Amino acid sequence: MSQPERFIGEGEWKVRKHGAEKRRVWRKLHLAVDPVTHDIVAAEVSLENVHDAEVLPTLLNPLRRKLGHVYADGAYDSKASHQLISRKGATACIPPRKSAGLWKKGHPRNDAVLVMRKEGLAHWKKISGYHRRSLAETAMYRFKQLLAGKISLRNYNGQVGEVMAYVSAINKLNTLGLPVRKPRV
Secondary structure, three states: OOOOOOOOOHHHHHHHHHOOOOOOOOEEEEEEEOOOOOOEEEEEEEEOOOOHHHHHHHHHOOOOOOOOEEEOOHHHOOHHHHHHHHHOOOEEEOOOOOOOOOOOOOOHHHHHHHHHHHHOHHHHHHHHOHHHHHHHHHHHHHHHHHHOOOOOOOOHHHHHHHHHHHHHHHHHHHHHOOOOOOOOO
16 A cells, blocks of 8 residues: 655745745844935944944944034934943934933933923924934935845845945935925025
């Protein structure tokens, strides 16, 4: 008596024929943008499991320019980020989390926490100039448009090189000119 044949489903056949499917790995791009020239002054590519605040030192430490303000989203609201920004001689403009508590007495972040508790996030954004962070968002948008949402190289080092080439291209395009926006009166 012969063994009954086992039917192989589509997924099993595909794995046997082509090998196990590889899981897609996402990359995160972190940018530091000069608010005057709109140039990307630092860029870092990280894996998806790296927290944003962990990347801040690799963005800011190599910069040899004077930093006035560092505008970042709430993911950078950590003591380490605030200390680094302070050491670089800059002022942090980072929204505290909704449930943020006060830090040691006299810390500049406490002012933001108190304003947000009393007047709300929208008011803090208005008085702090947080809207300047949108320049980084615009740079990211330009980057994604140029990149078309894909990185073609497969290994990590190649991907980093490809991203840095795109950063260089965007900065070169900036020298050709940017749209001029007139503020509403």
